[in-house]
Amino acid sequence: MPHFNALWVTETPEKTYQRQIIQRSVSDLPAGDVLIRVSYSSLNYKDALSASGNKGVTRNYPHTPGIDAAGIVEHSDSPAFQTGDAVVVTGFDLGMNTAGGFAGYIRVPAAWVVKLPAGISLRDSMVYGTAGFTAALSVFKLEHAGLRPEQGEVLVTGATGGVGSIAVAILSQLGYRVVAGSGKSSAQDFLKQLGATETLSREDLQDESNKPLLKGRWAGVLDTVGGKILGTALKTLQYGGKASCCGLVASPELQTTVFPFILRGVDLLGVDSVECPMETRLILWDKLANDWKIPSLDTLMTEISLEELESVYLDKILRGQVQGRVVVRCEALA
Ligand SMILES: NC(=O)c1ccc[n+]([C@@H]2O[C@H](COP(=O)([O-])OP(=O)(O)OC[C@H]3O[C@@H](n4cnc5c(N)ncnc54)[C@H](OP(=O)(O)O)[C@@H]3O)[C@@H](O)[C@H]2O)c1
Incomplete structure (x- = not known):
């Protein structure tokens, strides 16, 4: 049985959480239809929650986080996949309560696996990862609800984060005028390179008055942070505007009134x-590989090893200090 390196998070009796890289065997993995030799994973905010004992994400430890994985099928009990297929897995239970992508191998149900479309490499699929897929799903839903570039500006919040940075790049490529909301004043050049026409600070985006509505500016809002910023965004949508909501890094609370909706x-x-x-996954992965492909993917990513993930990046993302996307190299051992 092949061996591989994996991030391993353990729980102490005092409920503290310790991380290390250990060697595991494929025979340790859970049952599943498809065994995948992982080439790359990626870092998402949820991975850091899983690696630090958040029981809303991961109930039982020891555990290997990693909600994303891209690699090559090594064995399949499902006729849908053949040995040698390039595949990607994001979401479902991967890395939550199923051993995840921060490892040289995963074994998962066939229903979780997407064949990588032509036009995208394994590495680039992980520059997108769950964050990029979520950005694409947000844009897809906004457009399905009727948002179009000619309607006006679109605000992206948490714009230097994983979801936010890919969202800025996709929207600007589709012809939207994108305003990036970010807490990082040093990131203006980065955001403009991705296609933002203007950047606003978090303070600019948080209304402290108790007014139920403010002047309508945005045709669309792609929110990744929740809390007061999302509440303010709803007050500043134009008539008929659309907002999407995927995240809670600022807060899971949402204070609003019915006025933006009924007036x-x-x-x-x-x-x-x-x-x-x-x-929907198949439609979106095809868009990410083709029509919506970001030409400058490399400018928004950092590639790291499992060791750097363990020692630096899991803490960095919890502090909101990661800019763009982080791709993790995962190698099987001989
Ligand atoms: N619903 C879903 O399916 C789904 C999928 C993926 C992610 N998510 C969620 O979406 C959110 C973003 O994920 P991500 O992977 O993009 O995370 P990320 O890379 O950590 O980015 C989040 C960004 O939000 C901003 N931010 C951080 N702390 C903040 C605070 N206290 N107040 C306001 N803004 C803050 C920062 O950007 P700036 O410095 O530029 O402001 C940060 O880079 C997370 O809550 C994640 O769990 C949900």
Whole structure:
């Protein structure tokens, strides 16, 4: 049985969480239809929650986090996949309560696996990863609700983060005028390179008055942070504007009134990448590989080893200090 390196998170009796890289065997993996030799994974905010004992994400330890994986099928009990297929797995239970992608191998149900479309490499699929897929799903839902570039500006919040940075790049490529909301004043050049026409600070985006509505500016809002920033965004949507909501890094709370909805007819669209149906996944991965492909993917990514993930990046993302996307190299051992 092949051996591989994996991130391994253990729980102490005092409920503290310790991380190390250990060697595991394929025979340790859970049952599943498809055994995948992982080439790359990627870092998402949820991975850091799993690696630090958040029981809403991971109930039982020891555990290997990693909600994303891209690699080559080594064995399949499903006729849908053949040995040698390049595949990607994001979401479902991967890395939550199923051993995840921060490892040289994963074994998962066939229903979780997407064949990598032509036009994209394994590495680039992980520059997108769950964050990029969620950005694409948010744009897809906003457009399905009727958002079009000619309607006006679109605000992206948490814009230097994983979801935010890919969202800025996709929207600007589709012809939208994108305003990037970010807490990092040093990131203006980065955001403009991705296609933002203007950047606003978090303070600019948080209304402290208790007014139920403010001047309508945005045709669309792609929110990744929740809390007061999302509440303010709803007050500043134009008539008929649309907002999508996927994240909670600022807060899971949402304070609003019904006025944006009943006086301006705005729509608030929920975005869930985890249980997203396979039909939509296939459409979106094809868009990411082709029509919506970001030409400058390398400018928004950092590639790291499992060791750097363990020692630096899991803490960095929890502090909101990661800019763009982080791709993790995962290598099987001989
Ligand atoms: N619903 C889904 O299916 C789904 C899928 C993927 C992710 N998510 C969620 O979406 C959110 C973003 O994920 P991500 O992978 O993009 O995370 P990320 O890379 O950590 O990015 C989050 C960004 O939010 C901003 N931010 C951090 N702390 C903040 C605070 N206290 N107040 C306001 N803004 C803050 C920062 O950007 P700036 O410095 O530029 O402001 C940060 O880079 C997370 O909550 C994640 O769990 C949900």
